[in-house]
Amino acid sequence: DIQMTQSPSSVSASIGDRVIITCRASQYISNWLAWYQQKPGKAPKLLIFVTSILQSGVPSRFRGSGTGTDFTLTISSLQPEDLATYYCQQANSFPFTFGGGTRVEI
Amino acid sequence: QVLLVESGGGLAKPGGSLRLSCAASGFRISDYYMTWIRLTPGKGLEWISFINNTGGTTYYADSVKGRFTFSRDNAKNSLYLQMNSLRDEDTAIYYCARDQEVTSYGSVWRGLDVWGQGTTVTVSS
Numbered sequence: 001d002i003q004m005t006q007s008p009s010s011v012s013a014s015i016g017d018r019v020i021i022t023c024r025a026s027q028y029i030s031n032w033l034a035w036y037q038q039k040p041g042k043a044p045k046l047l048i049f050v051t052s053i054l055q056s057g058v059p060s061r062f063r064g065s066g067t068g069t070d071f072t073l074t075i076s077s078l079q080p081e082d083l084a085t086y087y088c089q090q091a092n093s094f095p096f097t098f099g100g101g102t103r104v105e106i
Numbered sequence: 107q108v109l110l111v112e113s114g115g116g117l118a119k120p121g122g123s124l125r126l127s128c129a130a131s132g133f134r135i136s137d138y139y140m141t142w143i144r145l146t147p148g149k150g151l152e153w154i155s156f157i158n159n160t161g162g163t164t165y166y167a168d169s170v171k172g173r174f175t176f177s178r179d180n181a182k183n184s185l186y187l188q189m190n191s192l193r194d195e196d197t198a199i200y201y202c203a204r205d206q207e208v209t210s211y212g213s214v215w216r217g218l219d220v221w222g223q224g225t226t227v228t229v230s231s
């Protein structure tokens with residue numbers, strides 16, 4: 001199975017800060033990576049798929065990049081509503097594993 | 107409106123069984139592969155099972171293989187997760203989610219773009 005390692009596990013930042021979350025795959029996954037945002041008590045929400053394609057309705061301050069084994073989610077200017085846990089997921093081979101999550105605190 | 111609604115969660119004893127359902131509306135599940143994911147406090151999101159559009163292909167996480175069965179009824183626009191031999195560590199919120207779209211060109215993956223609200227399963231004696 002492909003292991004997905006996210007870092008940091010949590011980050012505390014201020015409004016307006018740039019936040020960078022990384023996700024490393026234990027094997028090559030090409031661009032088959034998605035990012036999700038989960039707020040407390042809510043279902044996860046798709047932010048980005050195929051590494052860098054923004055899901056409809058997602059603010060442009062979210063950006064995904066990377067390829068192969070190393071990927072990044074960048075929030076360019078943190079907003080209060082971005083308080084959440086963020087997960088990466090690979091879709092290169094089954095099981096489509098998730099990273100351990102990154103909790104963003106403000 | 108595109109919606110997924112899970113049901114069937116509850117309290118079960120170790121070794122017991124539960125059957126989760128996921129009802130779709132606003133789209134035809136026959137056009138999509140589908141997935142179950144669970145959220146546990148200690149482990150975050152865990153991918154647990156996948157089914158193709160016909161139900162002929164399924165995949166499972168090692169943690170549930172041999173105990174859980176994912177099935178679908180396209181005519182009822184519904185999905186099911188039969189959970190047997192439940193363990194304490196199966197305690198979680200279970201979500202169904204829409205996966206790849208089946209097109210004339212093949213399946214197209216755009217992430218898990220529609221999620222249900224989740225149903226809570228508690229396994230405890």
